Structure formats: structure tokens, C-alpha cells
Amino acid sequence: MSEAVTRAAVTHPGLIASLDPLLREWLPRQRWFAGKGRPVTGFSLVAATELLPPGGTLSLLHLLVRTHQPDVPTQGAVPHPGDCYQLLIGVREALPPRLAPALIGHLEDGPLAGSTVYEALHDPRATAVLLEAIRTRARIGPLRFEGDARQTIREGLVPRLVTSEQSNSSVVYGDTFILKLLRRIVPGVNPDLELPLALAREGCPRVPAPAGWLLADLDGLDDSYVLAVLQPYLRGAADGWELALRELAKGEDFTAQARALGRATAEVHTALARALPTVTLGQARIRLLVDGMARRLEAAAQAVPALRPYAPGLRSAFDALAALATEGRTWIAQRIHGDLHLGQCLRSPSGSWSLIDFEGEPSKPLAERRMPQPTVRDIAGMLRSFDYAAHSAGPPAPEWAAGCRAAYCSGYAEVAGRDPRTEPVLLRAYETDKAVYEVLYEARHRPDWLPVPMAAIRRLSADATP
């Protein structure tokens, strides 16, 4: 490792250098590593912080590292600086058998040669340190642990790592709180903290209110990094995707749930519109939006040949929106969830719905994710999700999807006072954009699922809006 912007409280700088070869092999294999398919040639250290006093049986290193991937596209004349990742690394003389799955490797040189290096999020002794730091509002080097004074965090809650496939990593503490550690991080306000805090201020009960968070302030940067968010854990909750598939498999109706979800979405949108600025989208802004949709379609059709025959029909959805704007129609834009689907909705055993994961689409720049957008974009995401469920569990069930889609829109209208179906042109444009995104996503990540969005592509390309 070379460039070191900040080194805080690292008692063994030599240790950092000796970690390099181990991380180079381990990091690209992680689910949350965003630079897959491109070789990692090295790392720079952005910050290293030792979280426990030296001399104990466990060394706990909080690292922010930047990966070097020379073939990342440049940003104009400026080379891409590489992605920055958050890691929690443990070093012990020997690893207890229960931590074997967390092994990263053994140090070959440096001050702790022979010691074992491992992913410390698996280690309750290590993750307990994070919660205790939030509880006591610790400041360690560049790390600032903060909390909401109105929420009490009991001492000694037992941690366990969530093992489901995630873009980030989460630890549950005593079934009371869940801490999400963001993996790929960028400086600036992160909507995954910003929006739940804004909703909590508005008293909106549909989103678990942040109880604590972790920030990093690095030399030479005006903006902090948001590294982690602690929220109340919704014990016994099931996500909407699981529930929908379960009901489908039983041949059960899901419309009552869909209606409740529509109501919950509208409550969140209404609170966000109160809490944060809204803007009017006129012809120029709609043109930009439509150009973005058309560009994404072109790129997806380049990558996935099956999409090509449908491109003209799909483009007509975008053209119809541009035409309305040219006639003088305007739309209100506000802060929205940004990546809403059934998997982002949790239903508690008492039957109430909560929305989680306000990060937006992590592959997009932060500034873009924080831009006000029409609420119809979230609605289109959910409508696509009902369609996905109806095509993923046995024979396609288009009536089931149609019933859920209608119930969701009705529920939304009951709270928001406007039915998304009164905006068919905008809705079709956003649904088309999402389906195009899904085709690319499935082609890259789950080729067996490609027929699911392709069925929607056929429908949407033929569906000329009046």
C-alpha cells in the first residue's frame, strides 16, 4: 500500500503493508465487491484506525482502502481514482474454529508475522466494539460514532452477522438493532442515512429511525464519509418478495397486502415531500430524463441482442413522454426511495409494512441518487416487482400481477390523493426504463432469470399509450 491520506492510531504501520497481498486475493471474491471482472493491481490506504488498545489477543483494524483497477474508464482526462471500500480486519495469533469461515490468510512478514488475518465482522468480540462505540459516542482517529439521544442502546447486546447475500454487510445486535456497514463508500451525504433521518424528523413510522451512525472525517476533504447506519431491528419481519412468492405458491390472493404497501409507499412519499425540497420538471429537464432513458436502452441493446427487435417500441414510451413535455406538461419531482422493489419492504408480525434501504442504485453517483424525481419512478419499481413475482413462481400468473398492481395503485391513491394510473405516459416510460435495466442486470448476474423482464419488454414495446 502506498498513498496514505490518514493514519490514525495504527501502532504497526508495517502491518498495513503486509496485508496487501492477502487483501488483493480476498477482496475481489467478496459479494459486495463492485469491480468484478477487472484485475486489482493493488491498494492505497485511505485510512487505518486501530479500534482496540494494543497488546491484547485481538488487533482490530478499521480500514478504508482504495482499489487500483487500471482498466476502469477515465473521467474525461482524469484517471478514475478507484473505488473505496470499508473493511474490518481482525488479527489474532490463531483463529478459533468457529471463525474459520472468516479466514483471510496468514501474515508472512512484518511485525506480526505468522498471525492470522480474518474478516472481523464474523467475530462477536469485534462487532461488539462497534456498538459500544456508538453507545458511548466514541471518536477514534478519523472515525466519529454518533447516535440519536432519544433512543437508548443497552450495553452488551449480543451481535451476529447477517449471512444473506447483500450489497453491504449487516450485523444484528440482540434482535434489537441492525447495523449496516456500507462497503463501497463515497464522500458526501448518503441517502441511506439522510432520508431515514428526515423521515424520523417528520414522525413517519414506515421507516426504522436511525439510532446511530458512523462517519469518517478525512484530511483534505470537506465532506464526511457515511460508513454505517444503526436502526431498530424489526424482529420476525418477512420481506415482501418472500411473502409474495409464498402466497403465489399457495394460490392465495395478495391484493390486501399490495394495497397496504401502496398506502405505506404514499405515506413515505408524502413525508419526504414535506421534509425535503421539491422541484417542477419542465420541458428541458424532461428532455434530459428521456435522453438518459434512451441512452440506457441503447447500451442495454448493445449488450443484450435479444432486446434489439423491441427497441423501437420501447423508445416510443420515451418519445411519448418527451412529446407531453413539449406540449407544456410539467411534473413535480421530490426525493424518493430510488430503488423500490418487494425485497425492500418488510412486514412485521403485526402486519405493518416498513421500507428499508434508501441507498438508491449504488452504481449511480451520489449527486444523481439525491436528485428529486417523480414519485412514479418508485411506483414503477413496485409494479415491476409484482410482475417479477408472478413470473418467478411456477407458471406465469398475469392476473395475480394485474390484481396486485391495481390494488397497490389504489392503496397509494387513498393516502396520496392521486392515483398513479392517471399518469400512464410517465408510468410506462419509467416501467420501460426499469425493465430495460432489469434485462441488463439479469443478463449479467442471473441469466436464467432473463425471460422474466423479457416478458415485460414484449408487453411494454407493444403497449402504445393513448
Ligand SMILES: Nc1ncnc2c1ncn2[C@@H]1O[C@H](COP(=O)(O)OP(=O)(O)O)[C@@H](O)[C@H]1O
Ligand atoms: N430494520 C430492519 N429490521 C429487520 N431486518 C432488516 C432491517 N433492515 C434490513 N434488514 C434485513 O437486512 C437485509 C439487508 O438490508 P439492506 O438495507 O437491503 O442492505 P443492502 O443494501 O446490503 O442490500 C434486508 O433484506 C432485510 O432482510
Ligand SMILES: O=P(O)(O)O[C@H]1O[C@H](CO)[C@@H](O[C@H]2O[C@H](CO)[C@@H](O)[C@H](O)[C@H]2O)[C@H](O)[C@H]1O
Ligand atoms: O441489490 P438490490 O436489492 O439493490 O437490487 C438488485 O437486485 C435485485 C434482485 O435481488 C433486482 O431486482 C429484481 O429482482 C427482484 C426479485 O429478485 C424483483 O423483486 C425486482 O422487482 C427486480 O427488479 C434489482 O433490479 C437489482 O437492482
